[in-house]
Amino acid sequence: xxxxxxxxxxxxxxxxxxxxxxxxxxxxxxxxxxxxxxxxxxxxxxxxxxxxxxxxxxxxxxxxxxxxxxxxxxxxxxxxxxxxxxxxxxxxxxxxxxxxxxxxxxxxxxxxxxxxxxxxxxxxxxxxxxxxxxxxxxxxxxxxxxxxxxxxxxxxxxxxxxxxxxxxxxxxxxxxxxxxxxxxxxxxxxxxxxxxxxxxxxxxxxxxxxx
Numbered sequence: 001x002x003x004x005x006x007x008x009x010x011x012x013x014x015x016x017x018x019x020x021x022x023x024x025x026x027x028x029x030x031x032x033x034x035x036x037x038x039x040x041x042x043x044x045x046x047x048x049x050x051x052x053x054x055x056x057x058x059x060x061x062x063x064x065x066x067x068x069x070x071x072x073x074x075x076x077x078x079x080x081x082x083x084x085x086x087x088x089x090x091x092x093x094x095x096x097x098x099x100x101x102x103x104x105x106x107x108x109x110x111x112x113x114x115x116x117x118x119x120x121x122x123x124x125x126x127x128x129x130x131x132x133x134x135x136x137x138x139x140x141x142x143x144x145x146x147x148x149x150x151x152x153x154x155x156x157x158x159x160x161x162x163x164x165x166x167x168x169x170x171x172x173x174x175x176x177x178x179x180x181x182x183x184x185x186x187x188x189x190x191x192x193x194x195x196x197x198x199x200x201x202x203x204x205x206x207x208x209x210x211x
Contacts, residue, residue, distance in 0.1 A: 002058070002079060004076065004079040004080055005058055005079065005080050005081065008049070008080050009052070009053050012049035012050070012052065012053035013053050015049070016046075016049070016050055016053060016166055019162075019163060020046075020050075020148065020152055020163065020164050020165060020166040021165060022147070022148055022165040022166045022167035022168070022206075022207075023165075023167040023205075023206040023207045024054055024167065024168050024169070024206060025167075025168075025169040025170070025206030026169050026170035026171060026172075026206070027054055027055075027056065027170055029142055029170045029171060029172050029173060030055055030056065030057075030108075030142055030170055031108070031140060031142070031173065032056065032057065033057075033106070034106055034139075034140075035102075035103040035104070035105075035106050035107060035108065035137070035139040035140075036108045036109075036139055036140045036141070036142055036173065037103070037108070037109055037111055037130070037133070037134060037137070037139060037140070037141045037142065038051070038055065038059060038108055038109065038110045038111065038141075038142050038144055039111045039112075039113055039130060039141055039142065039143050039144065039196050039197075039199075039200060040110065040111070040112060040143075040144040040145065040146060040200065041112070041113075041114065041118070041123055041144075041145050041146060041200055042112035042114050042115075042116065042117050042118060043117055043118045043121050043146070043149050043150035043154055043155075044117060044149035044150055044152065044153045044154055044155075045117070045153060046149040046152055046153050046160075046166065047112070047117075047146050047149050048061050048110060050146055050149055050166050050168060051110065051144060051146055051168055052110060054168055055108070057108060058081060058107070058108075059081065059107065059108040059109060059110050060081040060082070060083055060099075060102050060107055060108070060109045060110065061080070061081060061082050061083065061109075061110050062082070062083050062085045062095070062110070062111070062112070063077055063082040063083065063084060063085070064084070064085065064086075065084040065085060065086055065092075067082075067084075068082075068084045081107075083095055083098050083099060083102070083109075096129075096132075096133065099133055099137075100133065100136065100137055103133075103137045103139050104137075111130045111133075113126035113127060113130045113193055113196055113197050113200070114126055114127070114197075115127040115129070117154075117155050118150065118154075118155075119155055119156075120150075120154075121150030121151070121154055123197065123200070123201050125197075126193040126194060126196065126197040127193060128189040128190045128192075128193050129189075129193075130192075130193050130196060131179070131188070131189035131190060131191065131192030131193035131194075131195075131196065132189040132192075134176070134179050134180070134192055134193075134196065135176070135179070135180045135188065135189060135192050138176045139176070140173035140174065140175060140176075141173060141174045141179060141196055142170055142171065142172075142173045142174075143170070143171040143174065143196060143199040143200045143202075143203060144168065144169065144170045144171070144200070144203070145168070145169050145171075145200050145201075145203040146166065146167070146168050147165075147166070147167045147168070147169075147205050147206075148164055148165050148166040148167055149166055151164050152164050152166055167205060167206050167207060168206070169203050169204070169205065169206040170203075171199055171200075171202070171203050174195070174196065174199060178195070179192045179195050179196060180192055
């Protein structure tokens with residue numbers, strides 16, 4: 001693990017464990033080695049660090065291409081495994097090539113199937129980009145769900161909440177045959193993305209809300 005990534009992970013732990021302490025479940029479902037896709041819901045800018053800090057290995061992330069300014073910011077984003085992507089990520093050929101290359105090298109990549117942050121915290125329809133990459137790469141897909149980030153720093157908030165609970169749960173990995181309906185299906189990638197999103201939706205909170 002490179003030093004800058006370690007520092008970022010430590011800062012994320014301090015922030016979320018200190019200000020938004022929550023529960024974690026299913027981290028044993030994350031592969032310790034080899035390529036995999038981590039597919040998670042998306043409600044907040046907090047989602048990447050909230051989820052990434054728990055994963056026991058380095059993973060790659062998407063970041064808007066406009067953030068990659070020449071100089072220090074570009075170097076920092078590159079060092080923490082950020083992959084530049086256009087707003088309409090599923091049509092960004094260069095980003096898709098970089099993701100497939102990262103997976104070929106045995107890395108893990110965090111995806112948000114919805115493409116952008118949910119406007120109200122509820123799960124949105126997935127884009128077909130993840131389905132396409134999952135079918136082409138043929139690697140395990142680990143569904144994950146983060147709870148509480150919308151309440152902490154959703155799209156309607158100007159500043160983060162002063163407290164609350166952010167919890168993360170990981171489901172068992174999905175094999176390619178459980179995702180891919182086959183090349184003969186006309187809307188193959190849409191079906192694959194929907195199957196992944198349905199697996200995310202089925203993940204319960206890692207705590208009993210009645211307690």
